[in-house]
Amino acid sequence: MPGYQSLADLAAIEQTPLRERPSAPNTFAMVEQGAALNPGALALRFVLNGEQPTRSTDFTYAQVLDRLHQTANLLHELGVGATDVVSYLLPNLPETAFTFIGAQAAGIVNPINPLLEPAQIADILNACGTKVLVTLRAFPKTDIWQKVEALAALVPTLETVLTVDLRPYLPLPQRLAVGALRLAQATPQLPGRRVLDFGRELRRQPADRLTSGRTIASTDAACYFHTGGTTGTPKIAPLTHRNLTFITGLTEFMTGTAAETGPLVYFCGLPMFHINGAVVTICAPWSMGHTLVLGSPAGYRGPGIVANFWELVEHYRITLFSGVPTVFSRLLEVPTTGRDLSSLQYAICGAAPLSRELILEFERRTGLRIAEGYGSTECSCINTLTPFGGDGPAGSIGLRLPYQDVRIGVLDAQTGLYQRPAEPNESGTILIRGENVFRGYLQAGHNQGVFVDVGDGQAPFFNTGDLGRQDAHGYFYITGRQKELIIRGGHNIDPRLIEDALQQHPGVALAAAIGSPDPDAGELPVAYVTRVPGHAVTEAELLTFAAAHISERAAVPKRIYLADELPLTAIGKIFKPALLKQEIARVFTQRLTQAGLQVQPILVRDDKQLGLVAEIDATGPTGTDVAPAVQQALKGYTVPYVLRPAAG
Structure with a gap:
């Protein structure tokens, strides 16, 4: 199987200086080069409904290039220039992909999560200065247009809204039914x-050329991605054309060149507003002339997509797909019996770590080894990956990618300044440098401490805020997080969204939100609060309050715990590591008790190599083999544990 397998392989690749490697000057040219390999090949196959998995709307590369030219030309006609922003608020549709690439040829594209609430979407649009919004036309069982109606007046820079219609993709009976419903509806309007x-x-625009005459520089901004931030102060990460062409160009070192592999088929089930969906499943296949199968507007969440996933693989001969831990966990529940999975070569998991048990069980059932990766929006998606086809060490997030400088540094705990490189297997902060790294957030106020100067006279490193270690063979491991993001099934949640909302309640004195371990989602948001003296607020009341006041539905906490006090640092800040240890112990105790084991108080300690580790002392009924019972009860959790000798 093509691809590098060791540090020696990386060194061999890097014998050729990066400047001597051919690279497209911008993302539009990158897709043109991929299309030129075989204009008649299938570029895109859109599966509207996973319950009809073999029915798709197909586009050749020639047809996709037509749509990309037309999209860029339409936006140019609407006044979009190189520094103007086109936002899209869309599910996964062909038009989403057309907008992602086409808008970069006209101006700057800004993908937005359509599950956010109107006020939060308006904050993002205002932070970006959006001029044109591409969104979904009103459609049964969707609320995107209703959100646009609620937010449009809040965005003064917004001039034009383009509506995408799902109706043409429907089977004829449904298409007629939706058409009949619309006879009584007014044409979409916004004051x-x-x-x-x-x-x-689009149909009015030339399909064979770009009409703007723009020369797109590699240093021009291509995308604005929303990466978090509290209400009113969203964090926007700008990525340049070079950021995207560089990271996309590394694909050939992982999978092999198009000439080496022949045609591949990528599956997209992750949202196209996310950096993974944009880079791994739009840029990567289209840059190399491969086929993209787009699995329903809701991706993996769409009806029938997971339930019929192995049929999708068999029918479309899918080669590569990526997902988050929740997806792989759900796929294990779907029988593979009788399905031809021989086309599958690559499965990538990112966003959160997978449990070792899940990786092994997935390999046993499918014959496919999951490659675990690590990356961020600020670094254009991916920085490390376990080699395809290799047998990386358990718990590793892989080797660095070629031409990226990924290292572990020891920073001063008070100042954040660089002190020294970490020793092998010593925990420190993951630092990244390379042509994939952004230059800083759009709002300068978010850039404090984002970059670290190691004193080597070269560009500073991006401070990921994650803690990790690197072993003697070059493999990296996550050991913890300095930044407090909660990662729920690959969705990043800023805990301040939860804390700020809860502290609006008159009965709440302090609030702290953390990620609670979960075998499916990786983490679920929970909150610990203290009450204002004299207020008798209940946990149920606070959960209702949170649901009404948190703009991001995924951030609504699953549980809220009332505490007499919260752990504080010496300077009076809430000490979340202590809460996280308490939560791990609580969850594990509950899980083991439900499994019929008697559990002594669980100690969660810091480990320099593994991060947080739970020490478990458990016993069971006579004749119980405790070790496998504990393993079964904690299957799917990524927090490592050890059994105390008394439990063995």
Whole structure:
């Protein structure tokens, strides 16, 4: 199987200086180069409904290039220039991919999560200065257009809204039914905003060339990605064309060149507003002339997609797919019996660590080894990956990618300044440097401590805020997080969204949100609060309050715990590591007790190599083999544990 397998392989690749490697000057040219390999090949296959997995709407590369030219030309006609922003609020559709690439040829594209609430979406649009918004036309069982109606007046820079219609993708009976419903509905309108039909306007545009005459520089901004931030102060990470062409170009070192592999088929089930969906499943296949199968507007969440996933693999001969731990956990529940999975070569898991048991069980059932990766939006998606086809060490997030400088540094705990490189297997902060790294957040106020100067006279490193270690063979491991993000099934949640909302309640004195271990989602948001003296607020009341006041539905805490006091640092800040240890102990105790074991108080300690480790002392009924019972009860959890000798 093509691809590097060791540090020696990376050194061999890097014998050729990066400047001598061919690279497209911008993302539009990158896709043009991929299309030129075989214009008649299938570029995109859109599966509208996972319950009809073999029905797809297909586009050749020639047809996709037509749509990309038309999209860029339409946006240019609407006044979009190199520094103007086109945001999209869309599910996974062909038009989403067309907008992602086409808008970069006209100006700057800004993907937005359509599950966010209107106020939060408006904050993002205002932070970006959005000029054009591409969104979904009103459609049964969707609420995206209703959100646009609620937010449009809050965004003064917004001039034009382009509506994408799902109706043409429907089977004929449904298409007729939706058409009949619309006879009684008015054409979409927004006061003071121009509202146009995306498809109708596209058809008026030239399909064989770009009309703007723009020369797109590699240093020009290509994308603005929202990476978090509290209400009113979203963090926007700008990525340049070079950031994206560089990271996409590394694909050939992982999978092999198109000439080496022949045609591959990528599956996209992750949202296209996320950096993974954009880079791994739009840029990567289209840069090399491969086929992209787009699995329903809701991706893996769509009806029938997971339930019929192995049929999708068999029918479309899928080669590569990526997911988050929740996806792989759900796929284990779907029988593979009778399905031809021989086309599958690559499965990538990112966003959160997988348990070793899940990796081994997935390999046993499918014959496919999951490659675990690590990356961030700020670094254009991916920085480390366990080699495809290799047998990386348990718990590792892999080797660094070629031409990226990934290292572990020891920083001063008070100042954040660089002190020294970490020793092998010593925990420190993961630092990253390379042409994939952004230059800083759009809002300068978010850039404090983002970059670290190691004193070597070269560019500073991006401070990921994650803790990790590197072994003697070059493999990296996550040992913890300095930054407090909660990662729920690959979705990043800023705990301040939860804390700020809860502290609006008159009965809450202090609030702290953390990630609670979960075998499916990796983490679920929970909160610990203290009450204002004299207030008799209950946990149930606070859960209701949180649901009403938190703008991001995924951030609504699953549980809220009332505490007499919260652990504090010497300077009076809430000490979340202590809460996290308490939560791990609580969850593990509950899980083991439900499994019929008697559990002594669980100690969660810091380990320099593994991060947080739970020490478990458990016993069971006579004749119980405790070790496998504990392993079964904690299957799926990524927090490591050890059994105290008394339990063995």
